[in-house]
Amino acid sequence: MSVTTNKVMGIGKKLVLAAGLVLFMGACNKQLDIQSSRQADEKGHWDSYEDARSGLIGLYGLLRAAVADNNAHWMWGELRNGDFQSVYRPDLKAVIEGNLNASFPTIEAVTNWRRFYAVINASNLFIERVAGCKADQRYTESYYKLDVAQARAIRAFTYFYMARIWGDVPLIINTKEGSFDELPRTSQATVLSFAEQELIAVAPNLPFLYSGIDPAQIFPNNYYGYNSSQWLNAPITRLAAYAMLAHIAAWQGRYIDVAVYTEYVVNNATKSNLSLVTTINLVTTLFNSGVNNNYNQLVGFSFNRNMGETTSEGHIEQLTLATTTLYPMSKQLPEIYVSKDSIAAAFPRSNGGTDQRFGVDPASVQQTIYTNYFENYSAAVPVFKKIRVVDGNVGNAGQFAVFNSSIVFTRLEEIKLLRAEALAVLGQTDASYQELNGIRSIRGLASISPGPSRDLLTEVFAERRRELMGEGWRWYDLVRFNRLRRTNPAFNELIDKGGIYWPIAQEVLNRNSKITQNSYWQ
Structure with a gap:
């Protein structure tokens, strides 16, 4: 839908x-x-x-x-x-x-x-x-x-x-x-x-x-x-x-x-x-x-x-796009970006550069093999271009660009990874690995199997991090993972005290005396 x-x-x-x-x-x-x-x-x-x-x-x-x-x-x-x-x-x-x-x-x-x-x-x-x-x-x-x-x-x-x-x-x-x-x-x-x-x-x-x-x-x-x-x-x-x-x-x-x-x-x-x-x-x-x-x-x-639904707002491109070597725009820097440290953590060199979303040659410092998610990786501020549906002339796009990308809440890949998460929690290890490896294979990654140093649930959430980057899932995934693991004291406090939820706008509180602020933000 x-x-x-x-x-x-x-x-x-x-x-x-x-x-x-x-x-x-x-x-x-x-x-x-x-x-x-x-x-x-x-x-x-x-x-x-x-x-x-x-x-x-x-x-x-x-x-x-x-x-x-x-x-x-x-x-x-x-x-x-x-x-x-x-x-x-x-x-x-x-x-x-x-x-x-x-x-x-x-x-x-x-x-x-x-x-x-x-x-x-x-x-x-x-x-x-x-x-x-x-x-x-x-x-x-x-x-x-x-x-x-x-x-x-x-x-x-x-x-x-x-x-x-x-x-x-x-x-x-x-x-x-x-x-x-x-x-x-x-x-x-x-x-x-x-x-x-x-x-x-x-x-x-x-x-x-x-x-x-x-x-x-x-x-x-x-x-x-x-x-x-x-x-x-x-x-x-x-x-x-x-x-x-x-x-x-x-x-x-x-x-x-x-x-x-x-x-x-x-x-x-x-x-x-x-x-x-x-x-x-x-x-x-x-x-x-x-x-x-x-x-x-x-x-x-x-x-x-x-x-006639092209708009300049309501699209992640408004925040993430800027000029790159392959895609010139009048906007020189994006408003948000993924740092090289985060890119390296999400797409490790141990994958051998085979991840089709973003792969780096393990034998080289900065040599990229696949750039479907990022461009200008050698610059201080890489550009996240996974979602890039710009309307109009590319050369004129920039500060006043308009876009046609959809906001995708979920798709089949996301559902299969959610299923892998559920199966891992339920102890159905083989079935969970099957769902996880199905997504890994279509992205160019080798299958993985149980091992003494491998945590299946961590692998599932790592794959969700890669696959769903920029689609609005990262925070909710962190909440679910930390609810299950309870190994992060700072996040545990957020969960226990209601800090995982947003505060309620003052306008709402002013209009209705029966609405109370979330306790964490009082």
């Missing part, structure tokens, strides 16, 4: 933005920030096929905005304690060092959960009102069931995403029209249980492919007028729901469930046209929002050039 806006329905960027704005203004988090921002009579907007379609598009658009705004996806998941360093921005340096209560506009913006509650309230409104669209004969029962399943899945995913960032968050599952009560935070366990049960309930109501072959005729044959080749990697599929379930279970340390959910995704991958991606396609096509047949973004957020 790629939760895109215009590509999904192909009805124009203005309609998407209008739908998102109506939903945002009409139902934005009355329970949390008290102030009503209602601007339209919602009852008059739920009686046609077009209303359902634009309402659903609005949900995807709001969710994409929530994770992309201020490059928040990488602030939350990639920078803190990770491999990237800041070149010149003190706000990014503060995030990297874990000073999350530092006074910077960027940090204040990404500690504010309001955008996520715009998604929650819009989803609640859609679920409650979209049945009215069945008054239009074109909006059949099969459309209704499928659309509601998507809305519930979007809401569940949003709650999971928030819980990883802030821990306890208010759980709101209906619009509560006319109610302006302040609501406290709900325990993370309750929130994640709700998200899991929602995904379990709706997964059977989601197809493996939209407008695909459906002998049982459960799903619309030509969903919103588009065939399966036009749907490509959008929107939420059944396998996407199971991938989300796997990650909810992993965050809670329920590895038996992780093994079950990931097994379902792996065993049914071909039904959604999922496959492992070669290294060259990983860096050139997987993250490109406009590449045909890109089903492999299992859960992601697209910015399609053909639909």
Whole structure:
């Protein structure tokens, strides 16, 4: 799935933005920030096929905005304690060092959960009102069931995403029209249980492919007028729901469930046209929002050039790209980079230079063999170019460049490594090595096997570090690894005292007296 806006329905960027704005203004988090921002009579907007379609598009658009705004996806998941360093921005340096209560506009913006509650309230409104669209004969029962399943899945995913960032968050599952009560935070366990049960309930109501072959005729044959080749990697599929379930279970340390959910995704991958991606396609096509047949973004957020979704923000390229010998840009230095020490730790010379993502000749000091992840390795500041989808003329790209890369939450390689993690924890060593070596082999690395000095779980997380660099997983992987190992006293303190979660924005606290700051940041 790629939760895109215009590509999904192909009805124009203005309609998407209008739908998102109506939903945002009409139902934005009355329970949390008290102030009503209602601007339209919602009852008059739920009686046609077009209303359902634009309402659903609005949900995807709001969710994409929530994770992309201020490059928040990488602030939350990639920078803190990770491999990237800041070149010149003190706000990014503060995030990297874990000073999350530092006074910077960027940090204040990404500690504010309001955008996520715009998604929650819009989803609640859609679920409650979209049945009215069945008054239009074109909006059949099969459309209704499928659309509601998507809305519930979007809401569940949003709650999971928030819980990883802030821990306890208010759980709101209906619009509560006319109610302006302040609501406290709900325990993370309750929130994640709700998200899991929602995904379990709706997964059977989601197809493996939209407008695909459906002998049982459960799903619309030509969903919103588009065939399966036009749907490509959008929107939420059944396998996407199971991938989300796997990650909810992993965050809670329920590895038996992780093994079950990931097994379902792996065993049914071909039904959604999922496959492992070669290294060259990983860096050139997987993250490109406009590449045909890109089903492999299992859960992601697209910015399609053909639909006018090219943007200058919400892409990691904005932070990582700068001029290189092979790729000239007007921007001379990136905002963040991976130091040579971190590169050497992630891609050791003991691999013999065979890693196709980035390989260094073990017999030479700086001779690179593969440069799919990094360029300008000989310079003081190497350029991370694994994800580089720049729109327009290369020579003019730089300070004002615009991009088309997708934000990929998960893909088949990530799920197989998550499965390897679960199997290692469960003591199923041979099966774990099989999954791990499967990923190593497609990246040019030799298989590994048990040995007296080899720790399987460490090897799995080392491979996740290499494979998923720049995709927003590093911080969450560190949390899970240290929860399992408990050998790092400083990280143990973060876990035990709630320091793994972000502080809540002061704006949120000011608007609702029942919301309390995370104890670590008080």
